[in-house]
Amino acid sequence: GDAVARAAASGVLGPEQVVFLHDLLDLPQAGEWHTLYDAMDNAVRNRGKRAVVETLAADACGNGPTMIIVEDLHWADPQVMGYLSAFATAVARGPGLLVMTSRVDSDPLDAAWRASCRGTPFTTIDLGPLRSDEAMTLAGTFVDATQRIALACIARAGGNPLFLEQLLRNAEEGSGESVPATIQSLVLARMDRLAPLDRQAFQAAAVIGQRFGLALLRHLIDQPDYVCDGLVANALVLPEGEDFLFAHALIQEGAYSTSLRARRRELHRRAAGWFAPNDPVLCAQHLDRAEDEQAPRAYLDAATVQRAAYFTDAALRLVQRGLDIAHNNEDRHALMCLKGELQRDLGDIVESIATYRAAVAAAPDETSLCQSQLGLAEGLRVNEGLAEALALLDEARQTAERHDMVPELARLHHLRGNILFPLGKIEECRSGHEQGLVYARRSGLPEAEARALGGLADAAYAQGRMRSAFEYFSRCVALSREHGFGRIEVANRSMVGFSRIYLNEARQAREDGLAAARAAGLVGQPRAEMLSETIGVFASYELGDAKATRAHLDREMRLIRQLGARRFEAQNLEMRARLLIDDGHRREAAVLLREALAICREVGTQFSAPKALGALSRAVEDNVERVQVLTDGASLLSRGAVGHNHLWFYRDAIEAMLSAGDAAGALSYVAALDSYTRAEPLPWADLFAARGRALAAALQGRPDEALRCSLECVRDALADAGFRSFLPAVVEALAA
Structure with a gap:
């Protein structure tokens, strides 16, 4: 801290x-x-941690010459290698030096790693065997280098400094004339001369690993007062803070190999019990070395903990090791399902689908089959396999209901609702999420409840019930924030702002968008960031802030092109056209709107085509063409479209009719807007319907006190809401 x-x-x-x-x-x-x-995905977290490592190393070098030493690189996992590339990049800005050692046959510094260091210069030094004179010098620090035993040690070591040092220590200890032939036999020879308790401790320590703590060692040998003085005196281990290190990895390996297999298994099992409460990864690894049948399940538990701690890559490696040794069908299936989840976390949807297909085929029982079907359906939803996903959910539902699998039913109905949404089956989508919410609350799982609330909010938004959408989105975000469900919060945060606009709270909606964009940018979710910029576009436009609207449009378009989000590209062009209309450039606006509609016809008309046609009705100058555009828009609405299309289309149609001097036409669209929001009245719709009625009455030339009162009420309401660009026509009517 x-x-x-x-x-x-x-x-x-x-x-x-x-x-x-x-x-x-x-x-x-x-x-x-x-x-x-x-809310961050695994890649964003890893990039962020590497950037911090690089920043701290660069700062250290900036404060003075710095050398960073990393030994035994051959044990490094991919994440550690990423940190080392950050060190290398930092020291290149110097003054700094990164020194790393590795076994030649396990050297991980490949071409890809070197490329990740962005041009940092490297020097590789291959350490060959000691020359004869160097070996003689080293031997002279232990015994008379000319003695026959010293010469025999030098010859036997073959230039290996560790082997020579240990041979010479062995000679110092008075082992006679024989010279051990290998490191293993050497370690065995030196171990034989230890006191019995030290010998037992030496072998037990080797089971723990290269570094070991005294408390665990005492536990393994059942000696609560044991100290390592004898091992340290024989230069077999070295003190390292409160722990101890073997003098060399090869000594630890040699000591490990001297124990009988049954004894090693028992020691590993005891070590697993020691680590079980606090370190599930080491617990699993020791059970693995003990060849215990519980090892695969322990790897499953360890991977689950690692996933919760955001170590997704490490969790996947643990799962794979569990699968390598699992023989029990239940264990294999559980590990396969978690593997599919982790692959989806890492964005590898194709591999996740393949893993879940294998899990479906290998399911040992009905409930396991249900769980793997849900995982497969989740992947297919992302990968556009919607029909197959729905069929899988229908099968899984029967099993889940038969066995009252409440958490699975919560997930199933949420997933079903999400699949039905892009298919335009909004009422079925809403029903699915309502059922999901019931099961989520039965299960007592806040995450499932938050997801269900988000799904209900989407359905309400699609149906134009913006007040309900705002309430659902707000509850979803609040629950997610309370429990730390970042991905759910970030995904739904901007939608609070979208729905808030229709409560005539555009100023706060713009703040919602700015906060959501900041959060999405920090966590590396470009789609959420794009949506946040979109709410900035909508809110700024409603507030009559053309400069801010253009700035949001530019940022949104950069993200749209990054993501290839063609639906949003069409909407971006439409909103640019609206600014042109407001500035009096109607022809240029019509060109942009026709381009937007061409994209809509390519990717689907439900998302924004009616809204674009509404804007086009304001851009065209020919009355016949305007009527046809509005007829086409109404036809698209009747076939089904996302809720905001109805609201914006009717407002545009009212405006177009008023501009054309057609008061009766304007009133017909006021009636349509009233009808659309009758089931759930909306402040935004009420305000623009009132504006349309008042301006139509003014257009009909019937000025009276009641009309003036209506116009003044509309003027004040528009001013309170901040809808500046809709004020001038009302002010003009009052002045007439």
């Missing part, structure tokens, strides 16, 4: 980088950062 505070206070790390330092130091995330970190 103190190190984090110092790094933040010094300004070396930005506020948004502290979250990654917490992860590196295994410290808990606090407050909003816990939620944001949960």
Whole structure:
């Protein structure tokens, strides 16, 4: 904690980088950062941690010449290799030096790793065997190098400094004239001269690993007062803080090989019991070395813990090891399902689908089959296999209901609702999420409840029930924030702003969008960031802030092109056209709108085509063409479209009719807007319907006190809401 505070206070790390330092130091995330970190995908977290490592190393070099030493690189996993590339990049800005050692046959510094270091210069030094004179010099530090036993040790070592050092120590201890032939036989010879308890401890320590703690060693040998003085005196282990290290990895390996297999298995089993409460990964690994039948299940538990701690790559490696040794069908199936989940977490949808297909084929019982069908359907939903996904859910539902699998039913109905949404079956989508919410609350799982609320909000938005949508989205975000469900919060946060606009709270909606964009940018969710910029476009346009609208449009378009989100490209062009209409450039606006409609016809008309036709009705100058455009728009609405299309189309149609001097036409669309929101009245719709009625009455030339009162009420309401661009026509009517 103190190190984090110092790094933040010094300004070396930005506020948004502290979250990654917490992860590196295994410290808990606090407050909003816990939620944001949960929302990040694995790649974003890894990039963030590498950037922090690089920043801290570069700062150290900037404060003075720095050397970073990393030994035994051959044991490094991919994540550690990523940190080392960050070190290498930092020291290149110097003055700094990164020194790494590795076995030649396991050297991980391949071409891809070197490329990741962005041009950092490297020098590789291959350490060959000691020359004769060097070996003689080393031998002279132990015994008379000219003695026959010393010469025999030099000859036997073959230039290996570790082997020579241990041979010479063996000679010092008075082992006679014989010279062991291998490291293993040498370790055995030196071990034989240890006191019995030290010998037992030496072998037990080798089971723990290269580094070991005294408390665990005492536990393994049932000697609560044991100390390592004898092992240290014989230079077999070295003190390292509160722990101990074997003098060399080969000594540890040699000691390990001297134990009988049954004894090693028993020691590993005892070590697993020691680690079980606090370190599920080491527990699983020791059970594995003990050849215990519980090892695959332990790997499953360890991987689950690693996933929860955001170590997705490590979790996947643990699952794979569990699968390598699993013989029990239940264990194999559970591991396969988790593997599919992890692959989806990592964005590898194709591999996740393949894994779940194998899990479906290998399911040992009906309930296991249900769980793997849900996982497969989740992948197919992302990969556009919607028909197959629905069929799988129908099968899984029968099993889940028969066995009253409440959490699975909550997930199933949520998933079903999500699949039905893009198919335009909004009422069925809403029903699915309502059932999902019931099961989520029965299961007592807040995450399932938050997902169900988000699904209900989407359905309400699609049906134009914006007040309900706002309430559902707000509850979803609040519940997600309370429990740290970052991915759910970030995905739904911008939608609070979208629905808030229709409550005539556009100013707050714009703030919602800015906060959502910041959060999405921090966690690396470009789609959520794009939606946040979209709400900025909508809110700024409603507020009559053309400059801010253009800025949001530009940022949104960059994200649209990054994602290839063609539906949003069409809407972006439409909103640009609206600004042109407001500036009087109707012909240029019509060109953009026809381009937007061409994209809509390519990717689907339900999302924004009616809204674009509404804008086009304001851009065209020919009355006949305007009527046809509005007829086409109404036809698209009748076939089904997302709720905002109805609201914007009717407002545009009212405006187009008023501009054309057609009061009766304007009133017909006022009636249509009233009808659409009758089931759930909406402040936005009520305001623009009132504006349309008042302006139509003014157009009909019937000025009276009641009309003036209506116009003044509309003027004041528009001003209160901040809808500046819709005020001039009302002010003009009042002045007439």
